[in-house]
C-alpha cells in the first residue's frame with residue numbers, strides 16, 4: 001500500500017509520480033539553486049507558481065490556492081513513537097576569555113566578518129564569553145532512521161540539535177563568538193553561509209543577526225548581547241522598564257533566502273533570561289517551577305524524510321510552505337518524558353518551518369476529558385497573570401510558556417497533542433470550508449486522539465513536594481503603558497508572482513533598500529493587513545516587542561494575547577493593529593513573515609531606527 005504525507009492511501013501510479021517529483025526537486029535543491037535561479041530558469045512562472053512541468057510540482061493541482069488541498073509529497077518511512085526519552089539540551093558553558101580579545105571595531109584582520117562597530121560595548125561590557133561554532137554532525141533523530149547529516153551548533157562540548165541553551169541573567173552582558181565551520185558540500189540542501197539571529201533580543205543592530213549580515217566559511221562574527229530591559233537608555237534611564245522583561249528567547253540561522261534550509265538542517269537553539277522575579281528557583285520571586293529540573297524548553301519541528309533512503313529531505317519547491325509528517329520535540333521524533341506528579345513549566349517553541357500548532361493535553365483512556373492548563377507567557381514574555389485554557393495555538397516562531405500540574409494525572413500517561421488541522425503550507429484550515437476524504441466538513445480542530453501526538457508524559461505515582469506557587473495566585477508584570485503614536489503605518493501582506501510581498505515589494509537582493517525610518521525613542525502603530533485570502537502569516541518584527549491593540553477592530557484580542565509579543569499571526573482577511581515603542585539602539589532591522597518559506601521567498605523588508613524618522617504611511 002502507498003501513502004502520501006497525510007497518511008492517505010494513494011495508487012501505485014500516483015505514488016511513483018509523487019516520488020519522482022520529489023526526487024527531481026531534491027536534485028535541483030542539491031545543486032544549490034536559489035529562488036532567483038529558479039526564476040531565471042523559468043521554473044517559477046510570472047503567475048507566481050511553480051511551472052506546471054510534470055515531475056516538479058509540490059502541489060496536487062498546480063493552480064490550487066486553497067487551505068483545503070493537501071500538499072503533494074510521499075510519506076516518510078515508518079518510525080515508532082515514544083521509544084526515546086525527551087532530549088534536554090546542554091546549558092552552554094562560557095569560556096574564561098577569547099583570543100584574540102573582542103574589539104569594538106570589527107577585527108577583520110583576524111577573520112571577523114562584522115561590518116559595523118559595537119554600539120553599546122562600553123556601556124554594557126560583556127561579563128560572559130562564549131566561543132561557539134557551526135559544524136556538520138551525524139545525529140540520530142529516531143532509532144528507526146539512519147544517522148542524519150545535520151548542521152549543529154557546538155559550544156566546545158560537542159554539536160547538538162537543537163543547539164546548547166544559553167542561560168543568562170539580566171544585568172550581565174554576553175559576548176558570543178561564532179565560527180562558521182560548515183562544509184562546502186551541503187549534502188543535499190543548506191547554504192554554508194550564516195547569520196545567527198537572537199529572536200526577541202533587545203539587541204543592537206550589528207549583533208542582531210540581520211539577514212544580510214551573513215558570513216562565510218572560515219570566518220567568525222562577535223555578537224554582543226547586553227541583556228538589558230527596553231528603556232534603559234531612554235524612557236527608564238539606568239534600569240529599563242521591568243514590564244519589558246523577556247524570558248524565553250531562541251536563536252536560529254537567518255541567512256537571507258536560505259533561512260528555512262539552514263534552520264531545518266539544525267541551526268537553532270534556546271536562550272533563556274532570568275531576573276530577580278523570574279529566578280529559576282521555585283522558592284523565590286514569582287516561585288515558578290525551578291530550572292532546569294521542572295522548567296523544560298521544548299522545540300517543535302516537523303520534518304520530511306526520503307521514503308527510500310530515510311534521509312532528511314527539504315523541498316525548495318514548496319513555495320507555500322513545508323509540512324512534515326514526522327513530529328520532533330527537541331530533535332527526536334515523538335519522545336516520552338518521565339515526570340513527577342507536580343507542576344512543571346514548559347517553554348513551547350514552534351520552530352516551523354511552516355506548521356501551526358494548537359496544543360491540547362489528551363488522556364488516551366478518557367478522550368472526552370477536558371484537561372486545562374495555564375498559559376503564563378506569550379512569545380516567552382510573562383502575561384500580567386496566568387490564564388487557564390484547554391488549548392493554546394501558536395504559529396512559527398511564537399512561543400508559549402505553560403504550567404501543567406501532573407498531580408491530577410499521577411500514575412497515568414498523558415499526551416501533548418496538536419489538534420490543529422493543517423494540510424498544506426498555507427496555514428490551518430479555517431472554519432468549515434473544507435471537506436475531508438469522505439466528503440464531510442473538515443473541522444479546524446481535530447477530535448481528541450486524532451491529531452498529532454507530540455510527547456507522551458509518563459507521570460510517576462509517588463507524591464512529591466512542590467514548592468512552586470499555584471498559578472491561580474500568581475501575578476507577573478503589568479503591560480507597558482500605551483501612549484499615542486507619532487505615526488501609524490500600514491503594511492499589506494500579499495502574493496506577488498508566486499512569491500510573497502509586503503506593500504507590493506520583495507526584500508531587495510542585498511537588503512540595501514531601506515523601506516522606512518523609525519525615529520529613535522518614538523512610538524508608532526503598525527497596521528498589518530492580510531491581502532492573501534485564506535493564508536495565515538506569522539509576522540515577526542525584530543528588536544522591540546509589540547502589543548496587539550486590535551484584531552479587525554476587536555479590542556482587546558484574546559486573553560492570552562493581552563501580552564507583549566514579537567510574532568503576531570495575521571489570520572485570513574485580518575487587519576491587526578500593533579503598538580510599538582522603538583528605543584535605545586539604532587540601525588537596521590527586518591520585518592518578515594516567519595513561515596520560513598515565505599520569508600525566503602521575499603516576504604521581508606528592512607527598516608531602520610535613526611535620529612530622525614520618516615513619515616511614510618505605506619512604506
Ligand SMILES: [Cu+2]
Nearest residue numbers: 537593595598
Ligand atoms: Cu507567510
